[in-house]
Amino acid sequence: MSKILVLFAHPTYEHSRVNQALIESISKKKGVIVHDLYEKYADFNIDVKYEQELLLKHPIVIWHHPLYWYSCPPLMKQWIDMVLEYNWAYGPNGNVLKGKKIMNAITTGGSREVYCTEGSNNYTINTFLKPFEQTATLCGMDYLPPFSVMGTNLITDEELIEATQQYNVAIDLLLQEQLSDNDLEQCEYLNDLPELKDIEL
Amino acid sequence: MSGDILFNAIIFLAGAIICVPIAKKFGLSSVLGYLFAGIIIGPYVLGFVGEEGEDILHFAEFGVVIMLFLIGLEIEPSSFWKMRKSIVVMGGAQVIITLVMADIIFILLGFDWKVSLVISMAVVLSSTAIVLQTLKEKGLMDTSYGAASFSILLFQDIIVIPMLAIIPLLSDPEKVIHASDDHGINILEGLPLAVQGGAIILSVVLVVLMGKYLIVPMLRLVAITKLRELLSASALLIVFLLALSMEIVGLSPALGAFLGGVVLATSEFKHELESNLEPFKGLLLGLFFMAVGASINFIVINENPGMIAGLVTGIIIMKAIVIYAVGHLFKLKQDQKLLLSVGLAQIGEFAFVLLSFAFQLSILDRNQLDMMLVVTALTMTLAPILGVINERVVLPHVGTKEIASRPMDHIAKAQKIILVGFGHFGSTVGRFLRSYGIEATVLDHNSNQVDLLRKMGFEVYYGDATRMDLLESAGIADAELLICAIDDPDTTNTLVTMVQEKYPKLKLMVRAKSRYDAYELLNMGVEHVYRESLETSVKLAGDVLSHLGFRKYGIVRQAQNFIKYDEKSLRRLASQPRNTEEYIFRVKEEIAQSEKLLEEDLKRGLIDTNHHWNSELMRKDSYTGES
Known part of the structure; x- marks a missing residue:
């Protein structure tokens, strides 16, 4: 039984070198299931029951998507709107997701430097991801720091391999439940974990 | 006499x-x-008619x-x-x-x-x-x-x-007039x-x-x-x-x-x-x-x-x-x-x-x-x-005139729909409408089929729909729209002409067997024409592409654009004069049209509608988000 559910949303996956590398590197991993939303729901008609059953079966969920205009692609938002129903995911009787872990895994064209108060985007990634964090909080889930691959427009092949390995290590740590709350509180991005930072080619 | x-x-x-x-x-x-x-x-x-x-x-x-x-x-x-x-x-x-x-x-x-x-x-x-x-x-x-x-x-x-x-x-049996003419057969x-x-x-x-x-x-x-x-x-x-x-x-x-x-x-x-x-x-x-x-x-x-x-x-x-x-x-x-x-x-x-x-x-x-x-x-x-x-x-x-005191009935009446032809095409239309609680009045000319479908609970009636009186008894006068799902193009044309003449305001939604039938219907002034060969073929082609490894989301968008484009070209070509009298000319013309369509498709190429977040372009510009 897989433990991690990767909800993947990318409207032009066929053109995304970075995401192809990331997704391919984890899709065969034991304990991980990659759920390709744009392939499954090309018509945007989400099977809510099926999605809810998938959620129930997995203790860890990853929203994996490129950051488009400081948010997720529309099908991911549609997934959130449709699947996280009142009195199921939230509300007085909605507690089935309580205690699950959830996080964003994102790719951004802009580099880490532009995502800060001094940069051209003015805010940090974590600020832009607040709606996701609050969604998780409302559903009683633990929201983990995001894993991010940034500056994808300039990324070299070497850097991409590095990023791929980091993603794999992060997922392994999640699978083995080796992340302490203390570790997580220390980092802005999951990429800042010492185990990930050590990865050098 | x-x-x-x-x-x-x-x-x-x-x-x-x-x-x-x-x-x-x-x-x-x-x-x-x-x-x-x-x-x-x-x-x-006037005395024209007497004792008779x-x-x-x-x-x-x-x-x-x-x-x-x-x-x-x-x-x-x-x-x-x-x-x-x-x-x-x-x-x-x-x-x-x-x-x-x-x-x-x-x-x-x-x-x-x-x-x-x-x-x-x-x-x-x-x-x-x-x-x-x-x-x-x-x-x-x-x-x-x-x-x-x-x-x-x-x-x-x-x-x-x-x-x-x-x-x-x-009656007094004695006085009954026996062998009276009218009741002789009792x-x-x-x-x-x-x-x-x-x-x-x-x-x-x-x-x-x-x-x-x-x-x-x-x-x-x-x-x-x-x-x-x-x-x-x-x-x-x-x-x-x-x-x-x-x-x-x-x-x-x-x-x-x-x-x-x-x-x-x-x-x-x-x-x-x-x-x-x-x-x-x-x-x-x-x-x-x-x-x-x-x-x-x-x-x-x-x-x-x-x-x-x-x-x-x-x-x-x-x-x-x-x-x-x-x-x-x-x-x-x-x-x-x-x-x-x-x-x-x-x-x-x-x-x-x-x-x-x-x-x-x-x-x-x-x-x-x-x-x-x-x-x-x-x-x-x-x-x-x-x-x-x-x-x-x-x-x-008198003050209490009854006006629309049963609003639901009036709504149901106002939405009357007539579905002509309940074959494989029409029955699918009927089933889907039914899933919305819309019961169309259905006419079909195949009495075996009618009987079978009635057993399945559909309200289907037997009759030749090109008869105005039958359509009228089915309630065409109060109908909101008429769906024509007839298989035979000639029958369809007869029905459309007849209905347009008598009920010009009735909305018509008509099934067309082919591109050429669709031309004819469009030229007759029917706005809503549905080619049975369009969507299904595109869907099949889309599934082929998906099997070949293309992404579904792109295919869905491409298919929708293809259909949109084809509808546009249908309307454009319909208005061009055609020689439909002589069969041989018609065939020639149809081949010429097919060629033209293929050529246009080729010229248009793959409509890449996914220009958003074109990472290749941004990579080329080394765009990092810095203004």
């Missing part, structure tokens, strides 16, 4: 053609037009028989069941109260009790022919007044059976009453069985031949058969026809029978009303004008009061009560039957018969006039 027939035919037809449009022009019901035409051509005004008026009346009574058959057809057993309370209670109250009151009045007037009873029975009945014809013409069948009228009339039509059974009991005459009763019940059961196990299989057989006139012939044959079988046991042919109609109301041939018999009914009813007009014996009136006037007025007032009271009991609104009581105040056509029957049994004498026939005909003529006065003078002063 034949000259006579032709002359009579010309007189009656001309009378109708002159008088009915005049009546209509003044906003009166056609019934009044016919009645006046009858009076004018009758023996006492009575024979014509007998012949034209067949119009009433057909009408009752048609009424029966419209009453499905289930809706019949829903109406049971209002039929029995309303109808029963009206019949009993009127009967008792009339009986008392006639006895007080000095008639023998038997005579009084027979006359009262005749007086109780109202004219199904006049009332229903008027209601239908004015589209009032669905108001509470219409429903109440129908309930009462139906009960009266049923109560005629026991009446016809009781009348012989009142095979039960002279048998003990118990046997007669049993035979009557048996014959009713027989009608029901006949409908189920003889008529429907026969119609299916006829339907296979696809000859329209054979269906008309069968429809008439059915009504004749029903009428004759009832007459043999001495029952009213109209009642037999009604019963037969109810039995066939649930069959798939309902609409087909309706539309086949409608013209006959119309003509014969017109003839019947004219014959009633012509049979008004002005000599009898002249002999005893006071008595006749008194009876006519008295009967109308009495009937109206009783019906008003019944309406009050059923909490009808003020204007509905008025409409109902004035509408049903006349004596009906069954009175002619009852009175003549009683005359043959020597219960009534010649004078009494003549007098009552005149009274009946006069009330039938006066009541519609009173109706007009009621509507024009009285009702405008």
